[in-house]
Amino acid sequence: QVQLVQSGAEVKKPGASVRVSCKASGYTFTAYYMYWVRQAPGQGLEWMGWINPNNGVTNYAQKFQGWVTMTRDTSINTAYMELSRLRSNDTAVYYCARTPGRYYFDYWGQGTLVTVSS
Amino acid sequence: QSALTQPASVSGSPGQSITISCTGTDNDVGRSNFVSWYQHHPGKAPKLMIYEGAKRPSGVSNRFSGSKSGNTASLTISGLQAEDEADYYCCSYAGLTNVIFGGGTKLTVL
Numbered sequence: 766q767v768q769l770v771q772s773g774a775e776v777k778k779p780g781a782s783v784r785v786s787c788k789a790s791g792y793t794f795t796a797y798y799m800y801w802v803r804q805a806p807g808q809g810l811e812w813m814g815w816i817n818p819n820n821g822v823t824n825y826a827q828k829f830q831g832w833v834t835m836t837r838d839t840s841i842n843t844a845y846m847e848l849s850r851l852r853s854n855d856t857a858v859y860y861c862a863r864t865p866g867r868y869y870f871d872y873w874g875q876g877t878l879v880t881v882s883s
Numbered sequence: 884q885s886a887l888t889q890p891a892s893v894s895g896s897p898g899q900s901i902t903i904s905c906t907g908t909d910n911d912v913g914r915s916n917f918v919s920w921y922q923h924h925p926g927k928a929p930k931l932m933i934y935e936g937a938k939r940p941s942g943v944s945n946r947f948s949g950s951k952s953g954n955t956a957s958l959t960i961s962g963l964q965a966e967d968e969a970d971y972y973c974c975s976y977a978g979l980t981n982v983i984f985g986g987g988t989k990l991t992v993l
Contacts, residue, residue, distance in 0.1 A: 800982075809886060809987040810921075810929070810972050815980070824980050860928065867935060868976040869919035873928035 767791040769861055769874035776880045782849040785877045787861030794842040795819040797863045800870060801835060801846045805857040815864070816844060851881045887912065887973055887985035894991040900961040903988045905973030906954060911983050913954040917976035920949055920958045923987075924969045932971075933958060960990070968992045 772786040787799065801813040814825035816835040823835045834847045844861055859877045862870035888906040895901040905912065905920075912918060916936040921929040931940050933949035936956065946961045956975070960967055973985040 802984075810923075810974075810984040812974075812982050812984060826981065862929075868917040868982050869931060869934040869974065870921075870929075871931050871934075871940065873930075875928050 767863070767872045769863060769872055771859075771861060771874040771877045774878040774880070776882065777851050779852055779881055779883055781851050781881075782847060783851060783879050784845055784847040785859050785861075785879070787844045787846070787874050789842045789844070789863070792863075794837075795839055797865060799835075799837070799844045800862045800864055801833075802860045802862055802870075803857040804860070804876075805854065808857075813846070813859075818844060848879075851879075853881050855879065856881045887975060887983055889971075889973060889985040889988045891986070892989045892991065894993055895960075895963045896993045897963050897965065899963050900959060901963060901990065902960075903958045903971055903973075903990070905956040905958070905975075905985045907956075907975055907983070908954055911954075911975040911977040912951065912956050914978065915976050916951065918949070918951055918956040919974045920947075920956075921972045921974065922967075922969045923972060929972065963992050965992050 768790045770788045777783050795818045798815050800815045813829050816823045818837045832849050837844045861874040863872045918936045920933040923929040932947050936951045937949045948959045950957050971988045977983040
């Protein structure tokens with residue numbers, strides 16, 4: 766069965782970077798784009814960007830351009846999202862989500878809580 | 884780009900029907916049928932309930948239905964059950980391979 770398993774919770778200081786991983790199983794990793802979505806406390810879902818695992822092409826939401834980097838390692842079926850220059854308002858749960866195309870997400874990771882605090 | 888507009892909360896009694904609206908613009912909801920809906924229980928992963936406006940994934944109850952008119956999409960839940968209590972989010976294609984989410988609606992089953 767399809768599974769997306771994310772890395773564990775992180776606590777970071779302002780200005781640091783964080784990398785969240787998303788390990789895929791149960792399907793052909795390179796056949797489906799992977800999106801990253803976050804939810805800050807008390808807030809709604811926010812799209813951050815996507816990566817095409819087949820060729821590494823990325824597209825970032827305008828808000829995150831310049832400080833998010835999405836990569837993948839096809840040898841271990843894992844996608845990564847790195848956010849740099851963290852601020853307190855980057856405290857959020859970060860999700861990876863698979864799309865079969867047509868801009869919807871059929872499988873989600875369990876979420877990774879990133880806390881930014883001095 | 885602002886989030887799609889959803890009511891902050893809706894409520895209904897068991898057995899009743901409720902509808903959650905999701906209002907956007909010509910640049911997102913109005914441009915295609917690529918609207919999806921997600922159920923989100925706190926602490927869990929969001930779950931796909933409706934995709935491409937009105938299609939239900941396998942395993943999702945037929946009590947959930949989706950529709951769209953112009954720049955507004957809607958999710959209707961009939962025969963409300965206690966387990967339907969959750970947050971619901973709409974999501975729409977917004978051009979140039981971007982997507983945009985709604986602000987979320989908290990459903991309370993009375």
